[in-house]
Amino acid sequence: MTAINAHILTLLLITPLLGAALIAILPSRGRILQWAALAVTTLSLLFTLHLPVHYDYAASGFQFVVNIPWLATPNVHYHLGVDGLSLWLVVLAGLLAPVGVLVSWNSINARAKEFYIIFLILQTAMLGVFLSLDLLLYYGFWELTLVPMALLIAVFGRTERRRAAALKYFLYTFLSSALFLAAIIWLYARTGTFDYLELTSHPIPASCHALWLASLAFLVAFAVKVPIVPLHGWISDAISEAPPAAAMVLAGKLGLYSILRFSLGVFPAQSAHIAPLLVALGAIGIVYGACLALAQNDLRKLIAFSIVSHLGFCVLGIFSLTRTGLDGGVYQILNHGLSGAALFLLVGFLYERYAVTDLRDLGGLAKSLPWLATCFVITSLTLIGLPILNGFVGEFLSLSGTFAVHPRWTILATLGVVLGAAYMLWTVQRIFYGSPGVAVQHADPAHDLETREHLALWPLLVLMLVLGVASPIFLRAIDQFSALILKGGR
Amino acid sequence: MSFTVLRILPELALVLGGVLVMLIEPLLAPACSRRALGWLASAATIASAAAALLQLHIPAGTAFYGMIQVDAFSVFFHLVISAVLLVTLLSAIDYFDDGTVRHAGEFFALTLFAATGMMLMTSAAELLMVFIGLEISSIATYVLAGYRKSSLASVESALKYFLLGSFATAFFLYGIALAFGATGSTSFSGIASGLAHSQMPLLAAAALGLILVGLAFKVSAAPFHVWTPDVYQGAPTPVVGFMSTAPKAAVFAVLIRIAYTAFPALGHRSAAIFWILAVASMFTGNLCALLQRDVKRMLAYSAIAHAGYILAAYTALGPDAIAPICFYTAAYAAMNAGAFAALTQASGTAESNSTSLSDIDEFAGLASQRPVLAAALSLFLLSLIGLPFTAGFLGKFYVFSAALHAGHLWLVVLGLVNSGIACVYYLRLLLALYSPAPASRAAILRGKPARLALTLALSLCAAAVLLLGLAPTHVQHLAARAAATSLTTQ
Numbered sequence: 001m002t003a004i005n006a007h008i009l010t011l012l013l014i015t016p017l018l019g020a021a022l023i024a025i026l027p028s029r030g031r032i033l034q035w036a037a038l039a040v041t042t043l044s045l046l047f048t049l050h051l052p053v054h055y056d057y058a059a060s061g062f063q064f065v066v067n068i069p070w071l072a073t074p075n076v077h078y079h080l081g082v083d084g085l086s087l088w089l090v091v092l093a094g095l096l097a098p099v100g101v102l103v104s105w106n107s108i109n110a111r112a113k114e115f116y117i118i119f120l121i122l123q124t125a126m127l128g129v130f131l132s133l134d135l136l137l138y139y140g141f142w143e144l145t146l147v148p149m150a151l152l153i154a155v156f157g158r159t160e161r162r163r164a165a166a167l168k169y170f171l172y173t174f175l176s177s178a179l180f181l182a183a184i185i186w187l188y189a190r191t192g193t194f195d196y197l198e199l200t201s202h203p204i205p206a207s208c209h210a211l212w213l214a215s216l217a218f219l220v221a222f223a224v225k226v227p228i229v230p231l232h233g234w235i236s237d238a239i240s241e242a243p244p245a246a247a248m249v250l251a252g253k254l255g256l257y258s259i260l261r262f263s264l265g266v267f268p269a270q271s272a273h274i275a276p277l278l279v280a281l282g283a284i285g286i287v288y289g290a291c292l293a294l295a296q297n298d299l300r301k302l303i304a305f306s307i308v309s310h311l312g313f314c315v316l317g318i319f320s321l322t323r324t325g326l327d328g329g330v331y332q333i334l335n336h337g338l339s340g341a342a343l344f345l346l347v348g349f350l351y352e353r354y355a356v357t358d359l360r361d362l363g364g365l366a367k368s369l370p371w372l373a374t375c376f377v378i379t380s381l382t383l384i385g386l387p388i389l390n391g392f393v394g395e396f397l398s399l400s401g402t403f404a405v406h407p408r409w410t411i412l413a414t415l416g417v418v419l420g421a422a423y424m425l426w427t428v429q430r431i432f433y434g435s436p437g438v439a440v441q442h443a444d445p446a447h448d449l450e451t452r453e454h455l456a457l458w459p460l461l462v463l464m465l466v467l468g469v470a471s472p473i474f475l476r477a478i479d480q481f482s483a484l485i486l487k488g489g490r
Numbered sequence: 491m492s493f494t495v496l497r498i499l500p501e502l503a504l505v506l507g508g509v510l511v512m513l514i515e516p517l518l519a520p521a522c523s524r525r526a527l528g529w530l531a532s533a534a535t536i537a538s539a540a541a542a543l544l545q546l547h548i549p550a551g552t553a554f555y556g557m558i559q560v561d562a563f564s565v566f567f568h569l570v571i572s573a574v575l576l577v578t579l580l581s582a583i584d585y586f587d588d589g590t591v592r593h594a595g596e597f598f599a600l601t602l603f604a605a606t607g608m609m610l611m612t613s614a615a616e617l618l619m620v621f622i623g624l625e626i627s628s629i630a631t632y633v634l635a636g637y638r639k640s641s642l643a644s645v646e647s648a649l650k651y652f653l654l655g656s657f658a659t660a661f662f663l664y665g666i667a668l669a670f671g672a673t674g675s676t677s678f679s680g681i682a683s684g685l686a687h688s689q690m691p692l693l694a695a696a697a698l699g700l701i702l703v704g705l706a707f708k709v710s711a712a713p714f715h716v717w718t719p720d721v722y723q724g725a726p727t728p729v730v731g732f733m734s735t736a737p738k739a740a741v742f743a744v745l746i747r748i749a750y751t752a753f754p755a756l757g758h759r760s761a762a763i764f765w766i767l768a769v770a771s772m773f774t775g776n777l778c779a780l781l782q783r784d785v786k787r788m789l790a791y792s793a794i795a796h797a798g799y800i801l802a803a804y805t806a807l808g809p810d811a812i813a814p815i816c817f818y819t820a821a822y823a824a825m826n827a828g829a830f831a832a833l834t835q836a837s838g839t840a841e842s843n844s845t846s847l848s849d850i851d852e853f854a855g856l857a858s859q860r861p862v863l864a865a866a867l868s869l870f871l872l873s874l875i876g877l878p879f880t881a882g883f884l885g886k887f888y889v890f891s892a893a894l895h896a897g898h899l900w901l902v903v904l905g906l907v908n909s910g911i912a913c914v915y916y917l918r919l920l921l922a923l924y925s926p927a928p929a930s931r932a933a934i935l936r937g938k939p940a941r942l943a944l945t946l947a948l949s950l951c952a953a954a955v956l957l958l959g960l961a962p963t964h965v966q967h968l969a970a971r972a973a974a975t976s977l978t979t980q
Contacts, residue, residue, distance in 0.1 A: 071884075071962065071963070071966075072963060072966070073888075073966060073970075074887065074891070110926075111858060114857065114861075114924070136878075136887075139878060140878030140879050140883075141878075143877050143878050144877065144878060144879065147872060147877065147920075150917065150921070151920075151921070151924060154921045154924065154925065155921075155924045155925065163921050163925065166921060167914070167917065167918070167921070170913065170917055171910075171913075171914065174910055174913050175907070175910040177910075178906040178907055178909055178910035179903070179906065179907075181906055182890075182902055182903050182906045185887065185890055185891055185894055185902065186894065186899075186902075188891070189891065189894050189895060
């Protein structure tokens with residue numbers, strides 16, 4: 001078992017890449033590629049499940065560590081590890097991969113080979129972001145997520161505007177990453193190391209002013225990726241173009257994880273200073289996103305703005321810098337990953353049936369698609385934050401953690417909860433009840449969810465319930481991380 | 491003194507190969523394929539590279555009365571030049587093999603002679619030798635640029651290159667004369683010692699300025715770049731791959747010798763000049779490239795920008811700058827030569843007008859017709875963007891670290907912002923490759939089946955880009971050794 005523990009992270013990173021190579025040489029006949037991709041991603045999911053099973057919840061710090069020198073100048077190590085923060089995020093990333101394959105099963109037919117190759121490379125890059133403990137290695141994976149994502153949007157996007165959307169996404173993220181890289185180079189020049197543990201254990205020998213600039217460069221790069229209002233300009237176009245498998249992983253996790261790991265970890269003092277501003281931005285984002293979502297007629301755009309709104313809770317919780325708030329913030333990342341993915345699946349299934357995203361063209365679907373309607377309602381209820389479902393736990397922890405330090409912003413954020421309920425329920429009403437819309441009348445009578453679709457959806461729905469009622473299982477590791485980060489250590 | 495011949499062995503191998511090719515060419519029937527000559531020239535190149543490696547094992551020293559100096563530094567650049575030469579020859583073997591261009595043998599011979607001149611420049615120990623090398627290489631390159639004799643653009647390209655090139659050479663020659671006037675010597679070490687007692691500091695500064703003007707023209711640094719786009723657009727694609735990399739490598743080597751060996755006393759002045767040249771080149775190159783529709787013109791501006799990145803390292807006065815420059819030159823050679831080899835393969839033989847690809851939109855759909863070629867071109871573009879795990883990233887990292895060490899924070903920030911701008915146009919081409927093509931163009935895009943020589947050239951470049959990005963230790967060692975020896979003059 002120790003042999004597996006020592007190599008499990010490398011195995012995790014390499015499996016999707018080998019899968020991509022395998023798919024490159026397979027013939028694109030029938031559903032061979034889809035089956036191969038499903039097999040590879042399921043295998044990768046099984047590997048990620050190894051982590052929580054063998055994770056030592058009593059110990060703190062990083063586990064399953066691999067640390068091999070890679071380059072001499074600059075001093076880069078192949079340094080991977082998992083702690084309470086990344087543990088469940090890695091599992092989530094592992095889970096979303098087979099789900100992404102299932103949702104693309106029928107919708108991606110032309111150029112399926114390229115799709116699955118790019119998708120698997122993206123999977124490796126995302127896992128690499130969560131696992132890297134060497135700043136330069138991390139930056140490598142961070143940048144590596146951009147190109148596959150931009151390609152998925154540009155090539156497999158929905159409408160003619162896909163290339164523009166992809167370029168916009170890439171520009172936002174790459175330009176902010178350029179300053180991030182400048183900060184990384186500067187940090188290396190100051191400390192002579194990229195190692196996360198070394199960076200966090202010693203104070204950085206630099207002037208206060210320079211540290212501020214560097215921490216801002218880090219934070220802006222991450223905030224664009226989350227996105228945090230007012231840096232959210234790319235998201236509505238990217239989300240409305242991206243294929244569901246890419247949209248599921250487009251926002252949220254990577255940026256928020258990076259804030260927690262590197263902004264709070266490497267620049268604790270600066271982050272604490274700027275935290276009130278970010279709490280405010282988080283609260284504003286919650287309300288602003290919800291208001292924009294209320295005004296949309298396009299389902300994809302509505303979801304894009306609801307994402308901005310929901311990620312606000314994560315930002316709020318994280319920058320409350322209280323233990324409860326941090327727990328809630330991290331928990332909310334997991335929730336968002338699950339419920340956002342479920343929502344994109346459902347919207348993808350709807351689109352496969354009616355080929356519209358305008359809410360005015362839908363309506364009255366509950367009668368013909370009872371299963372789809374049920375799943376949609378459950379997902380909506382999580383997003384609203386109904387107790388016993390996961391959304392409640394995350395929002396409650398975030399808000400109660402923040403209330404202790406920033407009561408006014410918390411009150412504003414709570415207003416967002418009400419607005420969130422309003423637009424989600426209204427959406428449910430507009431899609432599933434009322435008189436059938438134009439698209440529904442003219443389409444062939446649609447069939448309800450098929451086995452493949454059930455298979456993709458139910459794990460997510462079940463997990464929503466599990467995360468809602470059995471939160472201590474997950475919070476145990478997360479809380480350990482929160483406690484450590486508040487102590488000023490890693 | 492028994493090493494004298496050994497010290498010009500790489501050049502001898504090339505010249506012998508070139509002469510042999512020229513002797514055999516007229517003996518062949520006009521209809522006879524010239525492929526064998528290409529392979530002969532390639533063999534001479536490999537022999538030359540082997541001879542350069544052999545030079546690592548003989549003591550470093552001068553030959554021909556101090557005219558040339560062979561050390562790890564010259565060997566490094568010899569290897570870079572011979573690698574580029576090999577790629578050029580291999581991609582030209584198929585390129586000229588359609589009967590429309592006669593005398594392909596001349597092409598191979600001229601390329602060999604041009605490379606001989608460049609190699610002499612890198613091992614020159616005094617300015618007149620540099621001048622001779624420069625002339626040998628330039629005159630051959632002028633002819634090469636006009637090689638498609640039936641094409642107006644090609645002839646225009648050659649004429650422009652020739653007129654402006656001779657003009658720049660004149661500046662260089664004036665610089666040598668003034669340097670001799672100011673210091674009483676034309677050898678690098680003589681100039682350095684002469685400067686110490688020189689009564690005419692202004693004259694020496696003027697000499698340095700004129701020499702830099704001449705050399706900045708050759709590396710197409712702004713504001714001496716105006717010739718580049720027109721020449722690159724008109725010249726045959728394999729020739730562009732050659733002249734955008736090999737002569738630049740040679741001139742960068744000469745610049746190192748001049749800045750660090752001959753004129754270290756004027757270091758602060760040359761650093762200011764390099765700062766301006768670097769920033770001007772980066773901005774001119776990247777901003778103009780944004781506006782281009784023609785891929786070769788776009789890559790011409792990108793070459794200007796990359797010259798700017800390399801020049802940024804020259805602002806560092808210490809020996810720290812030399813190894814990064816060497817590394818970046820090698821990385822740039824690999825990715826740019828690779829990109830042009832891929833373009834050569836994409837545009838088919840000899841660029842007859844009906845099948846050539848020049849506009850970005852004409853590349854749409856290349857990935858679906860020729861996935862391997864598109865993947866290779868994507869790799870080179872990603873490396874030019876500077877994405878981690880490729881040669882371009884580490885190159886940029888070293889160069890900007892060197893500039894940062896020298897205290898040029900703003901230069902680094904501007905440089906990284908520029909690499910953000912640059913990604914727009916590279917990405918536009920990349921996205922075009924993967925977008926769907928009109929069915930009418932499928933046959934054109936499919937082109938002729940890939941031939942052995944071109945495939946070999948592409949794989950060489952791809953391997954080099956990945957090697958320099960993932961396992962650069964050996965090249966780094968060689969670059970460090972080159973840096974160490976370049977400062978010890980004999």
